[in-house]
Amino acid sequence: MKNILKIFIFTTLISCNNSQKATKPFQEQDIIIDSIYVADREIAIDLTKPIRENQSKIDQIKKWSQIDSLDIWESAEGGTSIYLYDKDSLKKIVLKQYGETGKMISEFYIKNGKLSLANEKSYDYNRPIYWDSIKMLENGDNQVFDIKKSELIEYWTYFKDDRLITQINNQEDCPSDIKYLESERIRLITEYNMLLNKKK
Helix, strand or coil: HHHHHHHHHHHHHHHHHHHHHHHHHCCCHHHHCCCCCCCCCCHHEEEEHHHHHHHHHHHCHHHHHHHEEEEEEECCCCCCEEEEECCCCCEEEEEEECCCCEEEEEEEECCCCCCEEEEEEEEEEEEEECCCCCHHHHCCCCCCCCCCEEEEEEEEEEECCCEEEEEEEEECCCCCCHHHHHHHHHHHHCCCCCCCHHHC
């Protein structure tokens, strides 16, 4: 499964590279704008390689030296943050947030004490969690809540020294809007720092 994920990420980066080059000629000033975004995917692949290697290394850890968890109330149904340590060094934070119509699972991978990768899985439920057969009949609907029918959108956002390198998702969309990417950088760094502060 891990190998499949690696292949998907690699091929998505390549396909993004091809599609972007077909629609927008590469310009030197697009490589790094305010040191946050790499528009050229070939350069992005090289820059993200050590980050992906770090992710793989962390995901191979079978026994953590320390696991801490906290209740988080940043969403309607609450959530949990899990802190995973290897040899007393924080390697990964998992944030699970729940709502009536979906859930978000965010994994923050750490390299040299800084955020290197944010992997977000957003699940959009087919119906609210309370939508049972009674609700279905009362509302003339033909479905009940079924988590297996959730729509999943997954994002991988890569960082180096708190700067966003690139972002991809499982819809094969390669965002290139600088304002959007800067807002994503701020959002994810803020969320990561919030989780660190809650642990103190």
